[in-house]
Amino acid sequence: MLTFNHNSHDTTKVVHRAMITVEIATKPLKIRTKATMVTDVLISEVGPRDGLQSVKRTMSTADKQRWIDALVAAGIQEIEVGSFVSPKLLPQMADTAQIVRHALQYPGLTVMALVPNARGAQMAIDAGVHKVTLPVSASEAHSMANVRKTRQEMLAEITKIAQLRDQQAPHIKIEAGISTAFGCTIQGEVLEDDVVWLAQAAIAAGADESGLSDTTGMANPAQVKRLFNKVRAAIGEKTGAAHMHNTRGLGLANCLAAYDAGVRTFDASLAGLGGCPYAPGASGNVVTEDLTFMFEAMGLRTGINLQALIEARKPLAEALPGEPLYGMTPASGLPKGFVAATELGGQP
Numbered sequence: 206m207l208t209f210n211h212n213s214h215d216t217t218k219v220v221h222r223a224m225i226t227v228e229i230a231t232k233p234l235k236i237r238t239k240a241t242m243v244t245d246v247l248i249s250e251v252g253p254r255d256g257l258q259s260v261k262r263t264m265s266t267a268d269k270q271r272w273i274d275a276l277v278a279a280g281i282q283e284i285e286v287g288s289f290v291s292p293k294l295l296p297q298m299a300d301t302a303q304i305v306r307h308a309l310q311y312p313g314l315t316v317m318a319l320v321p322n323a324r325g326a327q328m329a330i331d332a333g334v335h336k337v338t339l340p341v342s343a344s345e346a347h348s349m350a351n352v353r354k355t356r357q358e359m360l361a362e363i364t365k366i367a368q369l370r371d372q373q374a375p376h377i378k379i380e381a382g383i384s385t386a387f388g389c390t391i392q393g394e395v396l397e398d399d400v401v402w403l404a405q406a407a408i409a410a411g412a413d414e415s416g417l418s419d420t421t422g423m424a425n426p427a428q429v430k431r432l433f434n435k436v437r438a439a440i441g442e443k444t445g446a447a448h449m450h451n452t453r454g455l456g457l458a459n460c461l462a463a464y465d466a467g468v469r470t471f472d473a474s475l476a477g478l479g480g481c482p483y484a485p486g487a488s489g490n491v492v493t494e495d496l497t498f499m500f501e502a503m504g505l506r507t508g509i510n511l512q513a514l515i516e517a518r519k520p521l522a523e524a525l526p527g528e529p530l531y532g533m534t535p536a537s538g539l540p541k542g543f544v545a546a547t548e549l550g551g552q553p
């Protein structure tokens with residue numbers, strides 16, 4: 206029998222679906238926490254950081270909070286809420302400490318922030334984040350252009366951050382996001398051995414996880430699977446998230462390839478916001494709605510309610526009128542009779 210969702214004809218499961226309700230964006234928010242949620246994959250929403258950082262306009266603090274509320278109501282369990290960088294460089298991120306404090310009210314939500322250096326990490330620790338992510342470029346040329354530091358200097362920064370963490374807040378996790386892991390617009394090819402070395406060196410320097418980012422949208426699925434397998438062979442369970450871009454339309458295919466290589470955490474951005482798209486008409490970041498649909502349709506639980514996730518586009522669209530919002534699933538709607546894996550068995 207060929208059905209789009211192999212579970213959709215199972216009446217027992219459909220009954221279950223009717224019994225589980227998720228409240229959307231109405232107050233008080235009813236949020237299922239990680240403690241009660243069984244998931245197969247973790248979708249980490251990076252829109253409030255990666256997305257807004259690429260938008261020239263600054264979203265107001267109140268609008269950011271409203272958007273985060275809607276994301277949490279949809280069942281998103283991890284959000285990169287901002288970055289601790291100089292407000293002169295990125296005025297969009299000036300209120301990150303305030304946004305962190307707002308997000309911390311949600312039990313079970315992992316609140317992440319990007320930090321470019323130890324100074325930013327100190328601000329993140331002071332604000333009370335659960336996790337910091339530090340971009341470390343596999344391409345020496347990109348590293349110099351982006352943060353004016355060599356890769357070795359970035360590794361030294363991780364050591365400093367790990368020391369701060371150990372002294373002040375040992376529960377905070379540090380993730381090194383290996384950027385330009387699949388190619389660099391400045392240097393071109395990035396050697397896979399360099400990526401594996403850097404992922405390993407970041408762990409040795411004190412990071413808890415090393416993830417791989419297709420910063421430039423150059424990755425293909427065969428490459429993604431091969432490189433994640435190599436990194437996994439080197440650092441095992443310390444392999445972090447796949448951060449894929451949809452620049453050339455391969456974002457979802459690359460996420461699936463990473464899944465096949467054992468990756469279970471995926472960065473994505475609601476409506477594909479941000480990610481510096483290079484190709485017109487193509488979003489930068491992988492679209493959270495489409496990625497969630499893919500996994501749920503495959504029978505893999507994300508813990509996210511797709512309808513509520515699509516609703517979360519509203520506060521974003523209202524806050525940034527005219528900003529292009531991407532996503533095939535929101536445009537087409539859910540297929541008739543579609544039952545999400547999360548609805549079938551998202552709770553123990």
Ligand SMILES: [Zn+2]
Pocket residue numbers: 255448449450479480489490
């Ligand atoms: Zn990105």
